[in-house]
Amino acid sequence: xxxxxxxxxxxxxxxxxxxxxxxxxxxxxxxxxxxxxxxxxxxxxxxxxxxxxxxxxxx
Numbered sequence: 820x821x822x823x824x825x826x827x828x829x830x831x832x833x834x835x836x837x838x839x840x841x842x843x844x845x846x847x848x849x850x851x852x853x854x855x856x857x858x859x860x861x862x863x864x865x866x867x868x869x870x871x872x873x874x875x876x877x878x
Contacts (some may be wrong), residue, residue, distance in 0.1 A: 827864035831857050 838853025 821830060824864060824868050827860060827867070831861040831864060833857075 834853050835857035838850045838857060840852035841853065842848070
């Protein structure tokens, strides 16, 4: 796992935790937006972290 991918996962965890803590502490449903954005970031990190299909190029 490279640096930018680690940063994306760290950002995902941070945003989701901030959303959960904010929602629990304040009771405002607005913090659900943070959770959704964190999950979208997780999907993006997962998609970029996958390897593509290997091509069979006979030499």
